[in-house]
């Protein structure tokens with residue numbers, strides 16, 4: 177009967193191409209290539225990291241040891257994170273709510289330069305961003321200087337909370353508009369922590385988000401604007417939701433001002449600060465869409481190591497597929513750098 181002879185013939189037939197050496201080589205190449213592709217697709221990118229020089233560290237939570245690139249790389253390795261966007265904390269040397277630093281601009285430059293030299297040690301893994309307090313008279317000068325530094329010219333980090341920027345203040349708004357315009361002219365992406373200062377309870381919500389949408393984004397139409405912490409300042413609360421909803425609605429009505437807008441989810445899943453709003457948070461993330469969402473860990477301080485922050489983020493009730501898409505997103509400013517970085521491996 178046919179079916180008694182068949183199995184052997186099928187197995188032999190199936191083995192033939194494998195026994196053929198050329199075919200075997202072809203198979204090995206195909207398997208290896210798809211494996212490489214899978215690893216490339218599975219690379220987790222951290223879009224919100226920081227390093228601290230000893231000077232900047234002493235003024236903030238890392239302390240006077242600071243956080244250098246060697247330490248960050250070890251922490252990223254432990255978490256299985258391949259690459260990170262490192263945002264200089266030079267703005268923290270001009271925090272108006274902390275004791276002033278004599279000869280401030282020199283120290284701001286020194287911090288940006290230190291960050292540049294640190295990321296240069298790992299050119300295929302760390303991408304640097306310049307930073308400056310946008311209200312300072314030297315802001316435009318520093319942006320132009322950073323635009324000439326190959327390790328910082330990709331983008332500019334602004335921290336409205338730390339710099340105590342109040343976009344409801346016309347003078348502040350005019351200064352920040354100039355900074356957005358300058359970044360656009362230098363083709364520098366902007367990462368903005370737009371939440372107003374928390375310690376001093378500055379006004380923050382839908383009104384301030386509309387100012388960003390209507391008056392700041394139009395000044396930087398050609399570059400990526402990455403809104404940090406989902407428009408919040410850690411956790412997920414009503415003010416953050418009110419601000420984020422302005423962008424969600426704009427995206428839904430295909431407002432052209434949101435064309436290059438992305439959001440990092442850095443610092444959202446802090447235990448105790450988001451769980452009550454879990455359903456709302458997930459709804460907003462899905463309204464925004466995975467293509468605009470980016471993973472971020474924030475600085476690797478003792479209670480915020482990337483292994484832990486990644487685990488916390490993965491406790492948000494999204495699907496595995498959604499996490500995969502968000503964690504591996506390669507957004508425009510990273511694309512060029514990535515192709516350059518690959519050749520340096």
Ligand SMILES: [Zn+2]
Pocket residue numbers: 224226474475
């Ligand atoms: Zn940060």
